[in-house]
Amino acid sequence: MDENGNVTITGKSQLYVNMSGDTKHTLEFRSDGGQIVSFEVPKGFVEEIRSRAIPQEQPPDWDFTKQEWKVKHMLHEVEGVAREFVRVSGRPGIASETPVLACVAVTPEGDPETYAHRLRDVLGAVFSLAVDADFDEEELPVDGIPDWFLGAGRDACAVGPTADAARARYRERTGADPWEIQNWLFRFDPELEARGWEFWDLTRAADGSGRLHLWLDTWGEPMFSWEELRWLLYACGAETVADPVVVGSGSWAAEATV
Template sequence: MLEHSASEEIARFTARPAGTTPPAVTALRVEPVGDPQTYAHRLREVLSGAVRTGAAQGFDVDALDESRIPSWFSAVTATTAVRGTTAANGTTAAHGTAAAHGTAGTAGKTPADVPGEVAAGAVRYGADRDEDPWDLQEWLFCFDPQLRRWRWWDATTPDGHTVLVWLDTRGETVIPCEELRWAAYACGARSVTGPLPLPVEDWRRQPSAGLPGAPA
């Protein structure tokens, strides 16, 4: 099982990784609907909120705090009051339940909260994966380090158009990460492929994307 250092992972959401690099990394290749820097910033914000929630609250609870999750992400993520049973692949039996029961999303959120790129990405997830939007509580519980087989490494722009989302998987090339794929789409992706095993040297050559002060 992958050991997590939450503080180290949280730091990488707001700064390019420094120090020892993993011996092997994998990456999701994302084609954003809009600007890649804006996209990468959104993804960092969402995933950081989920990791920080787990670090602060733990997972031995009935419901996780949703206040660290951006309102626009909550607005495209269905919400139910009951958490499903965790399956062996790290997803839960409740996936899709909220959409099936007609739940529109977190209370108080309106379509006006959602950027157009985000709405388009959420639609693409359904089209590409043939899945309903994730339940927000279910999604948050997937960040339990006892279940999650990846940790955030970085996001880069190899060509100024696409975004590579780099993951430390401790050398594993095939991992369950549908919760990450949902976030990648829902932050405004037109397409998401991978995870793909890539040389860590590729990451070193590419500029990080979505960090504070990153060029547009």
């Protein structure tokens, strides 16, 4: 921001605007080297945005039951999860409203087809659960989640080269322990809005390297919450998982779905 109040965003940086007066969320999403700058805008500008937004919590004068409000607030999010479920089982069409996608390069340890099958199995199961489950319960059902994935997480009993390697690689890459299954499942609660991504597709890298490209719709955001997905990629048998890079969706369209 210059002395005249003009804001310039360079490179792949992001501008997050917080109008709440609470800086906790701003501090959480600030990247390394990010700056926090306060400035004034016309009151009418803030009021206009708030008048069009759906509040996070139901206002006391809005006449909805708890369930009706939950449906109203979650409708778009639940529909989005349902679309993800469909994309898991088939290549999506080219969408003009999705000009860019985030690409995560994954090097599978074994056969790419087997890796893709494992990844799609887990994603299909958790998206199905996210649409239908009651996230107000203390625990979510795991009946549809593949046994090998249940056994790979923290406090699980599975042993073997795949599970052991997944845990070790995730710890080495992130410095954190693998995910406990219930914590992982609750990340897919549509109301929680914890995920910063939607599944788009999985393709073979066009360069013949054997890598796979996982494509995500992040609404153009280069920085987003995705640790639950990173753990899944390692648990499926990835040797390496690169950080996401936002590119034009034409790059995805040029590769074959696997």
